Amino acid sequence: MEAWDLLLSGFADALTPLNLLLCLVGVVLGTAVGVLPGLGSSMAVAMLVPLTFKLEPTGAFIMLAGVYFGGQFGGSTTAILLNTPGQSSSMATAFEGFLMARNGRAPQALAAAAIGSFVGGSIACVAVVLFAPFLVDFALRFGPAEYFALAVFAFVATAAVVADSAVRGLIALGLGLALGVVGIDQQTGVDRYTLGWDALLDGISVVVVTVGMLAVGEVLHVAARARGSRRLQDVESGKPWLGLPDLRSALLPWLRGTGIGLPFGAIPAGGSEIPTFLSLGLERRLAARRGGSRFGKGAIEGVAAPEAANNSTTAVSLVPLLGLGLPTSATTAVMLGAFQQYGMQPGPLLFADEGELVWALLASLFIGNVLLLVLNLPFAPLWAKLLRIPQHYLYAAIAVFATLGAYAAKLAISDVVLVYAVGLLSFLLRRNGVPLAPVLIGVILGPLAERELRRAMALGQGDPGVLLGSPIAVALYAVLAVAVVVALLLRRRARA
Amino acid sequence: MTSNSSTARRGVEHWVLPALVIAVGCLLVVGGFRLPLPLNVGYLGPQWFPIGVGTALIVLGGSLPFQREAEAEPGSGEPEDDWRAFGTVVTTLVAHVVLLTLVGWIPAGIALFWGVARALGGRRGLFDLGVAAVVSCTVQFAFSAGLGIALPVGALLEVG
Numbered sequence: 341m342e343a344w345d346l347l348l349s350g351f352a353d354a355l356t357p358l359n360l361l362l363c364l365v366g367v368v369l370g371t372a373v374g375v376l377p378g379l380g381s382s383m384a385v386a387m388l389v390p391l392t393f394k395l396e397p398t399g400a401f402i403m404l405a406g407v408y409f410g411g412q413f414g415g416s417t418t419a420i421l422l423n424t425p426g427q428s429s430s431m432a433t434a435f436e437g438f439l440m441a442r443n444g445r446a447p448q449a450l451a452a453a454a455i456g457s458f459v460g461g462s463i464a465c466v467a468v469v470l471f472a473p474f475l476v477d478f479a480l481r482f483g484p485a486e487y488f489a490l491a492v493f494a495f496v497a498t499a500a501v502v503a504d505s506a507v508r509g510l511i512a513l514g515l516g517l518a519l520g521v522v523g524i525d526q527q528t529g530v531d532r533y534t535l536g537w538d539a540l541l542d543g544i545s546v547v548v549v550t551v552g553m554l555a556v557g558e559v560l561h562v563a564a565r566a567r568g569s570r571r572l573q574d575v576e577s578g579k580p581w582l583g584l585p586d587l588r589s590a591l592l593p594w595l596r597g598t599g600i601g602l603p604f605g606a607i608p609a610g611g612s613e614i615p616t617f618l619s620l621g622l623e624r625r626l627a628a629r630r631g632g633s634r635f636g637k638g639a640i641e642g643v644a645a646p647e648a649a650n651n652s653t654t655a656v657s658l659v660p661l662l663g664l665g666l667p668t669s670a671t672t673a674v675m676l677g678a679f680q681q682y683g684m685q686p687g688p689l690l691f692a693d694e695g696e697l698v699w700a701l702l703a704s705l706f707i708g709n710v711l712l713l714v715l716n717l718p719f720a721p722l723w724a725k726l727l728r729i730p731q732h733y734l735y736a737a738i739a740v741f742a743t744l745g746a747y748a749a750k751l752a753i754s755d756v757v758l759v760y761a762v763g764l765l766s767f768l769l770r771r772n773g774v775p776l777a778p779v780l781i782g783v784i785l786g787p788l789a790e791r792e793l794r795r796a797m798a799l800g801q802g803d804p805g806v807l808l809g810s811p812i813a814v815a816l817y818a819v820l821a822v823a824v825v826v827a828l829l830l831r832r833r834a835r836a
Numbered sequence: 837m838t839s840n841s842s843t844a845r846r847g848v849e850h851w852v853l854p855a856l857v858i859a860v861g862c863l864l865v866v867g868g869f870r871l872p873l874p875l876n877v878g879y880l881g882p883q884w885f886p887i888g889v890g891t892a893l894i895v896l897g898g899s900l901p902f903q904r905e906a907e908a909e910p911g912s913g914e915p916e917d918d919w920r921a922f923g924t925v926v927t928t929l930v931a932h933v934v935l936l937t938l939v940g941w942i943p944a945g946i947a948l949f950w951g952v953a954r955a956l957g958g959r960r961g962l963f964d965l966g967v968a969a970v971v972s973c974t975v976q977f978a979f980s981a982g983l984g985i986a987l988p989v990g991a992l993l994e995v996g
Contacts, residue, residue, distance in 0.1 A: 394983050507896055507903050511857055514893040518860050521889070525882040528874050532882060533867050556929075563955050564922040732956035733967065736949040739925075740971060743932065743948060748985050753937055760929045765856075772853045790885040802879040 343473050350699030354707055359402050362395070363704050366403035367711050370410020374426045375418050375723045376734070381411025381427065382670040382780075383558065386550035387738075389678045390745040397682045398697045402704040404678060405658070408671050409461060409705070412612070412654045413712045414723060416453040416647050421446060421724045429650045432616035436635065436642025443638045450720040451582050452590045452640050453647040458713040460598040460648030464655035465705045467602055472691070472702075475663035479688035484795035485806055489813040491789035493820045494666050497607065499778040500824065508774045515765070516782020519544050526787075527794060539754035544762075546677035547749040549783045552759040553776050554670075555742035557766025559735050564767070590644040593623050597648030604649075605656025607823055611669035612653035616646035655705060662686050662698055667784065670777040677784050681749070850901065857897030864890025924955035940990030945972030 353359065373384040384407050392400035415430035420437035433453060440449035482490070499509035522533045523543025534540035582590065597619040604615040623641040627633035635642060660666040665686040667673035679686050684694060691698055716723070746759035766776060793807075800806025808814055868887035928951025935944035949968035950958075958964045979985045 391983065394985075505903055507899055511853075511893070511896045511900065514889055514896060515857070515860065517889045518864055518886070518893065521864070521886045528882050530871055530874060530882050532871065532886065533863070559952060560922060560925055563925040563952075564917055564919065730958070732953040732958040732964075735956050736953040736958075736968070737971065739929075739952045740945060740949050740975065743945075744975060744979070744987075747987070748979070748983075751985070753933065753988060756936065757933055760933070763929075764926075768853055768856065771849060774853070793885065794880045797880040800879075 343469050346695065346699045347469055347703055349696075350701075350703035351706075353398065353696060353700035354402060354703040359399050359700070359704065360707070362399045362403040363406045363708050364711055366406020367410040367413075367708050367715060370407035371414035371712070371715060371723060372410075372726055373407070374411035374414025374430075375726050376729075377418065377424050377426050379426075379558075379734075379738070380554070380670075381408050382550075382674050383554040383738075384411065385671055385674045385678070386547070386554050387741050387745045389550070389674065389681060390547050390748040392678075393681070393748070397684070397694075398700050400682075401675075401678070401697065401701050402708075404675055405701060405705060406708045406711075408675070409651070409654060409708050410712060411671075412461075412651050413454065413457050413716050416457070416643075416650075417450065417716070417720045417723050418727065420449045420453060420643065421721070422727070424727075429612040429616055429654075430647075431613070432620040432646040433643055433650075435620065436639045439636070439638035440640065440643065441638075445638060445640075446721075448582055448586055448640060449638075449643050451717060452586070452644045454713060454716040454720065455582070456590070456594045456597060456644045456647035457651040457716075458709055459594045460601055460651035461655050461709045461712075462706065463595075463598045464602060464605065464652035465702070465709065467652075468655055468659050468705070469702055472659050472663050475659060476688045476691045479664050481812065482688070483810065484792040484799060485808075485810050485813045486816065487792040488789055488796055488807060489816040490664060490666055491785045491792065493816055494668075494781055494785055495778075495789070496820055497823060498781045505773075508772070509778050512769065512774050512776065512778035513782045515769075516549075516779035516784075517786040518782075519549055519762075519779075520783045520786030521790070526791065537754075539752060539758075542750075543787075544758060544783070545749055545755065546680060546784055548746050548755050548759045549762055550674045550677055550780055551742050551745045552762025553766040553779055554674075555738050555745075556759055556763025557770060557776070559739050559742070560763055560767040561770045562731075562735055564771075586640055590640050593619075593641040593645035594648045596622065597645035597650075598652040600645075601649035601652030602656050605653040605658075605668065606660055607668060611657070611671070612650045615649040615653050619645040619649040658702075658705070662690060662701075663688065665690075665788070667781060670780055673777065673780040673784050677780075680784070854897045854900040857893050857900065861890040861893030861895075861897060864893065921955040921957075925952055928952055928955065936988055936990070938990050938992050940993055941976055941987035942972050944988075944990075945975060948972075 354363070369384060369388070370381055373379040373381060385404050388404060388407060392403060395403070411427060412429060415425055415427035416433045416437065417426070419425040419430040419434035420441050423434050423438040425431045425434050437449045437453065440446065495513055499513035500506040522540055524531045524541055531541055600619040600622065601612065601615045604612065620642055623639070623645045624633070624635045627635055627639060627641060633639065657668045657672050660668055661672045661676060665676060667676045676686060684690060742759065743756055746755045747753070749755060769776060769779070796806050797804070800809070864886045868883040868890065871883045873881055873883070928948060931951065932944050932948040935947055946965070946968045949971050950965055953964050953968065976987055979987055
């Protein structure tokens with residue numbers, strides 16, 4: 341059991357006072373942005389990336405992972421108490437959770453969600469530890485053709501499957517790829533599309549694109565919508581505790597939700613929205629078959645299962661991120677950008693070159709999960725009070741931190757101009773219902789895809805057949821075709 | 837706002853994105869063919885990937901107007917557009933960049949925070965200005981003392 345030894349040494353690294361503190365800061369920040377509607381963990385991670393440059397990479401990634409996990413935990417709190425999901429991944433929880441809250445069972449709903457997140461996250465972390473080394477062994481056999489196939493896989497899956505309309509998703513992807521080709525070409529030294537502006541020679545940094553897309557665009561988007569700021573009602577507090585009957589009815593949904601969430605973390609299906617709705621639907625059908633279904637009246641199963649699914653998807657999504665360099669959601673795309681900023685390329689070599697970092701990061705996931713349970717189980721109603729921060733201060737602060745984030749990466753005012761321009765583009769995309777995640781995937785994976793494509797062509801002496809010359813690449817394209825069909829069917833079912 | 841003017845605006849808005857997408861596509865294709873190529877281009881030169889992306893964008897941009905309307909965001913209802921607030925934010929961002937180059941972070945940060953807060957419904961002008969000043973100065977301190985990152989001082993003050 342080599343993995344366990346490595347994990348144990350990871351725990352030794354993650355349990356230093358500084359790393360523990362960073363993990364705590366991460367999960368607290370993550371919970372906060374998770375609670376607040378409109379702020380997602382992807383935006384929070386994007387704005388934190390430039391501010392963590394001064395940290396050791398290990399500490400920085402422990403903190404970023406804490407934000408990612410915390411966001412998934414926190415989103416359920418406001419979904420249950422106010423029917424306002426803090427993140428799209430908590431939309432499924434809102435249905436039964438809010439009904440429970442209206443029937444005076446808010447504490448039980450919050451507890452079922454928090455424990456469900458914990459169960460899902462922890463089981464999935466074990467799966468990550470067991471599975472990641474296998475994936476790494478497999479990925480060591482990858483050459484340019486395979487990496488290109490992998491990038492195509494990510495492009496098609498995020499752009500054509502997850503988006504409501506394939507045309508809009510592909511437009512988003514194309515714009516991301518276009519942003520990615522700006523700057524000096526690595527292989528030939530030709531400067532491409534810099535329009536004579538020296539600031540563009542280094543390319544448009546990933547930080548600028550992610551912060552502009554997610555943060556500046558959100559500020560503009562919120563400004564353009566008339567403000568119907570609703571007054572928030574008082575949140576009743578109470579001991580979030582589960583009685584034996586509640587525990588009994590939540591136990592199996594926690595496990596089933598975890599099981600549904602696990603495979604979705606490994607495929608680029610846009611995060612945990614689909615598995616949460618799938619597990620909600622499954623519990624509803626199971627309850628109807630058992631008879632005496634409480635769905636529609638506040639069923640605890642309808643909170644327990646989606647939250648477990650949500651967090652198991654979140655944890656497993658780190659397997660393709662770390663093992664292959666393949667982001668499966670907007671947040672993991674931003675984290676991949678963060679790795680690139682540190683000069684690391686996630687993939688099989690990461691485990692060899694940066695083994696200490698990877699295992700400390702994995703160990704910190706377990707620690708983060710425990711911290712989140714402690715933070716969320718007793719204090720969930722307190723977190724909901726965050727909604728009382730006046731909206732205009734919140735967004736003003738986002739504007740300030742987005743600007744700083746863009747500036748701090750290269751200490752260049754030109755990056756501030758660029759981040760605002762990207763923000764305007766993001767606003768235009770949002771207004772037209774174009775998804776943002778494919779833009780991020782395009783700008784982050786585009787340069788890699790192009791590099792590997794050109795390497796493969798060089799290896800094949802210009803023969804495009806080399807792209808289909810390896811069984812792994814062919815298998816990836818085949819899996820992609822099946823995944824597209826299956827995901828389309830699942831999505832249709834999840835919506836119905 | 838009458839329904840007439842809002843549909844007219846919607847109409848204009850509908851053409852901005854396809855136009856932009858096609859323009860970016862053309863830029864990629866035309867720029868790609870005009871790249872000054874070195875001798876060591878290898879088998880797939882630096883121009884072909886962007887040209888491919890550009891071609892796809894032109895096709896996609898052209899087909900965008902024929903797509904069905906995007907579904908409204910869940911839960912957003914039918915919000916009225918508030919172009920004044922949007923304009924205020926854009927003006928604030930422009931002002932921030934100008935101030936940042938001229939007089940440095942603290943005044944520029946105050947303007948940024950205050951402008952966005954005002955656009956989004958802050959109505960307590962002086963109090964908001966105080967909050968903006970506190971945020972801007974705190975950030976300046978945290979960055980220079982904590983992270984060791986120097987924020988811009990501004991061209992005017994640097995000379996003087």
